[in-house]
Amino acid sequence: MKGSLAVVGIGPGEKRLLTPMGRRVLLQATIVMGYRGYLDQIASLLTKKEVVPFLIGQELERAEKALALASHGQRVALVSSGDAGIYGMASPVLELWLHLPTEQRPSLEIVPGVPAMVACAALLGAPLGNDFAVVSLSDLLTPWEVISRRVEAAAQADFVVVLYNPRSSRRPWQLAEARRLLLRYRPPTTPVGVVRKAYRPGQAVTVTTLGELDERAVDMETTVIVGSSVTWARNGHMVTPRGYRLEALP
């Protein structure tokens, strides 16, 4: 008997930003799997369930295990923080699922969530109000030359740039290098939003500039949003205009 697998984005970590659809899938699951830290955030929804925690780095193992259990009749929920489709578990799960013969596939649902960048943007104001590019600075799975080409292209074409996985103890230099690339095309006064632990205990929201960005304050729980040429900041808020002509107002 085949079961089902739901890949669920739980949002930034505040339960009021977990969608009712995601909540329901979690409550109906027989097994809930995911990175230990994310499972802790939703512990109150997981009583009387089999909970399978994993370590960071075990993404493929998680996807395989979840598919195997679902194939054997379980109702499995696999959680990601933010949205599962954005640097989350949806992609490796779907790759493995599509490689299975059709008759061996359990039913699969991807449940959308509030992405980290959206939560961070809301705390900053409206930095994503116009076109933007999203780049992960982790070169564990993508070569740095590909990443740096994307950062440079985004800078050159005047996108707001969202940097995921900006800095860790194993990857201390990539953020400084991305900043250097951005400074080729944008002035040091360009607003930069730095949000750590959005909507979680210990939340820290900072608006600084490309020239003054202190990389040491950035870690893996931080998202960095670099403004475009028209982004402006005031009173700790960042806004990228959509292009309405405010000066035309009465």
Next chain:
Amino acid sequence: MKGSLAVVGIGPGEKRLLTPMGRRVLLQATIVMGYRGYLDQIASLLTKKEVVPFLIGQELERAEKALALASHGQRVALVSSGDAGIYGMASPVLELWLHLPTEQRPSLEIVPGVPAMVACAALLGAPLGNDFAVVSLSDLLTPWEVISRRVEAAAQADFVVVLYNPRSSRRPWQLAEARRLLLRYRPPTTPVGVVRKAYRPGQAVTVTTLGELDERAVDMETTVIVGSSVTWARNGHMVTPRGYRLEALP
């Protein structure tokens, strides 16, 4: 007496994708404003409230009116579809709010929501599994030369490309032009996801290719997601790998 203004993303239009935080803000508001079509989607939450519907195109008027009512003591909720920060009302509201003298500002909160692109991506599978760029093809507020430069830069740097506002009766040619720019850098076999009315009555999800994309099927209620060089499609699903080496699996 000053009141409060909350700018709320209601998600793609399915109530199970409206966050509890957004729902609560709507229930506590004395006045709810927004584009008429969005208010219709959440009508059941708006009984016994003052509801102020607007037409498309009246974004600045909406922002001004909402701020004025909040300044006069009302608890106002202003809704956007998807996330209010992504081509939504957060940006014009914040621009006007930051221009007010500090003592005249009502309290302001931006409530994050599930963006259209995230809802569409979940229905397609996992097309946003790696770096992506988001571009609105509407040249009503942004010059076409800026938009086309961004589409071309995103194509060149191998981003997945999300196209918002891809086509309308007033703007029939921009999508074809964007497709032409993308075809300079990507083969006609590149997977393209076309999602209309995600999570709403009349939902339509299609996976096609850059070569075979039928622009006439695309309107303002559609989001188009163009794969990168590594995006692949099978059985009506699209996936952009994160880079895990599946071939290394047992």
